Amino acid sequence: MIHTLETDGVQLDFGLHRVFSDIYLKCETGKITGLLGRNGEGKTCLMKIISGNLNASSNSIRFDGHVVSNARSHPHLLLYLPQFNFIPRSLRVKQVLDDFGLARNDFINWFPQFELDLKVTQLSGGQWRMLEIYIIAKTPSQFAMLDEPFTHLNPIQIENIKVFLTAQKEHKGILITDHMYKHLLEISDTVYLLKDGKTHLAKSIDDLDTLGYIRL
Numbered sequence: 214m215i216h217t218l219e220t221d222g223v224q225l226d227f228g229l230h231r232v233f234s235d236i237y238l239k240c241e242t243g244k245i246t247g248l249l250g251r252n253g254e255g256k257t258c259l260m261k262i263i264s265g266n267l268n269a270s271s272n273s274i275r276f277d278g279h280v281v282s283n284a285r286s287h288p289h290l291l292l293y294l295p296q297f298n299f300i301p302r303s304l305r306v307k308q309v310l311d312d313f314g315l316a317r318n319d320f321i322n323w324f325p326q327f328e329l330d331l332k333v334t335q336l337s338g339g340q341w342r343m344l345e346i347y348i349i350a351k352t353p354s355q356f357a358m359l360d361e362p363f364t365h366l367n368p369i370q371i372e373n374i375k376v377f378l379t380a381q382k383e384h385k386g387i388l389i390t391d392h393m394y395k396h397l398l399e400i401s402d403t404v405y406l407l408k409d410g411k412t413h414l415a416k417s418i419d420d421l422d423t424l425g426y427i428r429l
């Protein structure tokens with residue numbers, strides 16, 4: 214069965230600044246949905262609204278057609294990788310995996326360079342991020358939302374994460390925002406561009422040029 218996550222009718226204002234006016238976004242299990250936009254267009258705010266971490270004056274977030282306003286209280290529906298690190302630094306990698314009920318050997322199969330006995334505080338910024346991406350993508354939920362997963366990762370690890378995420382979409386729907394648009398385009402089945410408070414479906418790299426996101 215294919216599950217859907219749909220968002221529309223989102224209105225968000227900070228004082229006189231209207232961030233969103235016309236949003237429509239649909240994610241499906243089995244697919245990666247990319248969300249692009251220039252700095253300040255509202256990618257993080259939209260993810261926070263979908264997860265229930267930010268209140269909008271109006272919005273409709275629907276899972277399989279049912280309105281869910283506080284998805285963060287329903288981890289079986291949605292898990293969210295925020296921009297900031299969320300794993301406690303004092304734990305060892307193996308403890309973190311155990312706490313989330315994830316198999317250590319599967320993690321090592323994907324990322325053999327990790328030492329399970331290291332504490333999170335001993336990881337590099339990129340390794341810390343990879344561990345968090347793994348947790349959010351592997352923990353069972355219908356959807357995973359990733360805010361800038363490629364930040365801090367070197368080119369080879371970005372390629373590894375792309376292969377990893379593409380494999381995980383077999384089990385869930387994934388919504389990703391990142392400024393590395395070429396990587397995002399490569400793995401996304403559908404891409405939306407946020408511009409001037411609206412979402413625009415971008416079907417090709419030419420659309421991103423036409424919409425003024427890139428210059429070809």
Ligand SMILES: Nc1ncnc2c1ncn2[C@@H]1O[C@H](COP(=O)(O)OP(=O)(O)OP(=O)(O)O)[C@@H](O)[C@H]1O
Nearest residue numbers: 227230232250251252253254255256257258259392
């Ligand atoms: N707490 C807040 N108070 C006032 N304005 C805010 C607040 N949070 C976000 N904004 C504004 O909302 C807009 C969208 O911010 P958001 O962080 O979602 O953008 P973004 O697209 O994720 O940007 P970036 O690509 O730089 O991370 C920006 O103009 C930002 O200044």
